Amino acid sequence: MLRIRLEEDECVNIEGCAEVRILDGRGEIFGAPVERGKSIRVPYAKAIPYYALSTSELEIEGGRISSIPGYYVPRQWEVAVGEIATRRKPVKIMIVGDIDSGKSTLTTYIANKLFSMGFKVAVVDSDVGQSNIGPPCTIGLGIMRNHIISLEEIPLIDAYFLGSNTPAGLFHKMITGVVMMMREALRHNADVVLVDTTGWIKDEQGMILKINKAKAIEPDLVIVLEEEYSMLAHFVKVVSEITDVLRLPRGFVRPRNRNERKKIRQNAYRRYMRGGKKISVSLKSVKILEGSILTGIIHVIKQGKFKIYYEVSGNSVRVYAANRLNKEIWNMIKGKHSNVLNANVLNKENIRNLLIGIYNGDKRFMGIGILQDVDFDDKKIEIYTPVDPRYIKYLEVGRIKISPVTLTEIGRCIL
Ligand SMILES: Nc1ncnc2c1ncn2[C@@H]1O[C@H](COP(=O)(O)OP(=O)(O)O)[C@@H](O)[C@H]1O
Ligand SMILES: [Mg+2]
Numbered sequence: 026m027l028r029i030r031l032e033e034d035e036c037v038n039i040e041g042c043a044e045v046r047i048l049d050g051r052g053e054i055f056g057a058p059v060e061r062g063k064s065i066r067v068p069y070a071k072a073i074p075y076y077a078l079s080t081s082e083l084e085i086e087g088g089r090i091s092s093i094p095g096y097y098v099p100r101q102w103e104v105a106v107g108e109i110a111t112r113r114k115p116v117k118i119m120i121v122g123d124i125d126s127g128k129s130t131l132t133t134y135i136a137n138k139l140f141s142m143g144f145k146v147a148v149v150d151s152d153v154g155q156s157n158i159g160p161p162c163t164i165g166l167g168i169m170r171n172h173i174i175s176l177e178e179i180p181l182i183d184a185y186f187l188g189s190n191t192p193a194g195l196f197h198k199m200i201t202g203v204v205m206m207m208r209e210a211l212r213h214n215a216d217v218v219l220v221d222t223t224g225w226i227k228d229e230q231g232m233i234l235k236i237n238k239a240k241a242i243e244p245d246l247v248i249v250l251e252e253e254y255s256m257l258a259h260f261v262k263v264v265s266e267i268t269d270v271l272r273l274p275r276g277f278v279r280p281r282n283r284n285e286r287k288k289i290r291q292n293a294y295r296r297y298m299r300g301g302k303k304i305s306v307s308l309k310s311v312k313i314l315e316g317s318i319l320t321g322i323i324h325v326i327k328q329g330k331f332k333i334y335y336e337v338s339g340n341s342v343r344v345y346a347a348n349r350l351n352k353e354i355w356n357m358i359k360g361k362h363s364n365v366l367n368a369n370v371l372n373k374e375n376i377r378n379l380l381i382g383i384y385n386g387d388k389r390f391m392g393i394g395i396l397q398d399v400d401f402d403d404k405k406i407e408i409y410t411p412v413d414p415r416y417i418k419y420l421e422v423g424r425i426k427i428s429p430v431t432l433t434e435i436g437r438c439i440l
Contacts, residue, residue: 027085031077036093038074040279041067043088050081055098055130056137057172065174070289072279073174074098098134098276105131105248105271106138112245114144114216117207119242121235121260122250124224125280129157129176131250131273132221136176139217140169147215148179149206151199151238152223154191154286159184160297160393161290162380162423164202166209176221183209184390186382188316188423190290190434192223195424196234200241207242220244232260239267250275287434294432297393300411301429308404314384316422317440318343318376323401326357334401335368342368343440345401371440373398378435380423381408385416395429396422 031037031050039045045065052059053076059065067073067088074097075083109116118135122128129152136146146169150158157176159165163186167179185202192199203220210218220242225231239247246269251257261270281289313319321338333354335344342358342365344350350370359365379396394410409429410417426436 027090029083029085029090031075031081031083033077033079036074036076036095036097037083038072038091038093038097038277039067039085040072040089040091041087042069043067044086045073045075046084047075048082048084051078052076052081053078054174056134056141057174058141059174068175068289069292070279070281070285071175072277074277093277098130099274101273102131102134102276103138105273106135108246108271109135109139109217110142110144115211115214115218116216116246117218117220117242117244119220119222119239119244119247120250121222121226121247121257122224122275123227123252123256125278126224126250126252127276127278128152128224128250129155129221130276130278131248132219133173133176136169136179136217136219137172140172144216145169145214147182147210147213147218148176149203149210149218149220150176151203151206152221153187153189153199154223155281155289156293157221159390161293162187162190162425163382163390163393164199164206166206168210168213168215182213186384186390186393186421186423188380188382188421189425189437192225192234193230194439196237199234200238203238204241226257226260232263235260236263236267239264244268246271248273291431291433294393294427294434298395298409298411298429298432301394301409302411303397303407303409303429304414305405305407306414306417308399308401308406311406311417312419314388314419314421316381316420317424318371318422319399319420324361325401326354328354332402337362337365340364340366344368344370345372345399346370347372369440375438375440378426378428379438380425380427381410382421382423383410383412383417384419384421386418388419391416394420395427397429 150165158167163184165184321336392412394408397407
């Protein structure tokens, strides 16, 4: 346990995991006012700065401490706050930058400052790999009710299940999801909608995605966080043709490596799977909305006392069987469905542990789950989830596999 004293205008940075207690004084953390009596948990692989507005005394347990000279975020970040505050409402802002450039921190800072001014602030978190609002692999929408230290504290209003921790191969869904969450934010009469994004921006693919996202949501302003202006110059040039751009310098950042990112996701899965159990839902009452399996029409072929189930989806077939397809069965399928060109055999292992998104009868996001088994004979599907079975009406099957035991990502799978 460590006690430190800060004079007015001094700033200390605390790296997690740590517990901080403000014993005396007033300060600011990412634009949020904090004062005596407040305790703050600094999460794993993250850093939180305390900026003293008056002489302060802090008690710190764990973590690493360093001092930050001057104000804790670049003073230019204030320009963004002023710019957004004076624009006609509702105002839509998109925040882009490289991985670990401080996008979520800037989003937090702007959100707090605008909240203090009395605006209704919504955040669309489209960073599916390092989600703060909503579970990993989803695009979350939150609306602020209080000042926040981290975006995670914003109450979740709705989410869109992308089904992967990267938008790679899912650009269409990423854009649909961001547009849907933006629409929902505006339906809630948000004055300001801040869209946080993934750090995939430097190569051409990432840039194309961001440009198209901007075209779809029509932001009033795109804020670009950059270290060296040249790095994102191409993006800035193109997006400037679409809307206004504000370029801001990066602040102090605690970078995260691959393992830390994975661990952060694991913690998030644990949080959203808490209280999970294995449940069985009827395939008759639950519909599969999207995903690469179970959305097509299910057919059956009888072979003696065995039944073989298969799904026709466009001109491909997925056969749910333990073994490879024999010629006889393939011919039977071809005979019934002349347009079918290829078949793919899926056994129980192939589909076990796929991440799923769960929606209720009004197609509102209810949570995530893990697919365990599909029993075509008994027409039921087994899933591991904390969601109450009464609210499970629609499912979407994702591309990530999660262990229901350790709640870690165990693979990626496109069926
Ligand atoms: N100005 C700052 N002072 C202290 N820590 C910061 C600052 N800006 C960012 N960080 C820390 O750096 C880490 C990465 O920043 P983050 O905003 O999550 O990056 P990104 O969203 O671009 O991946 C976070 O732990 C955050 O707390
Ligand atoms: Mg982020």
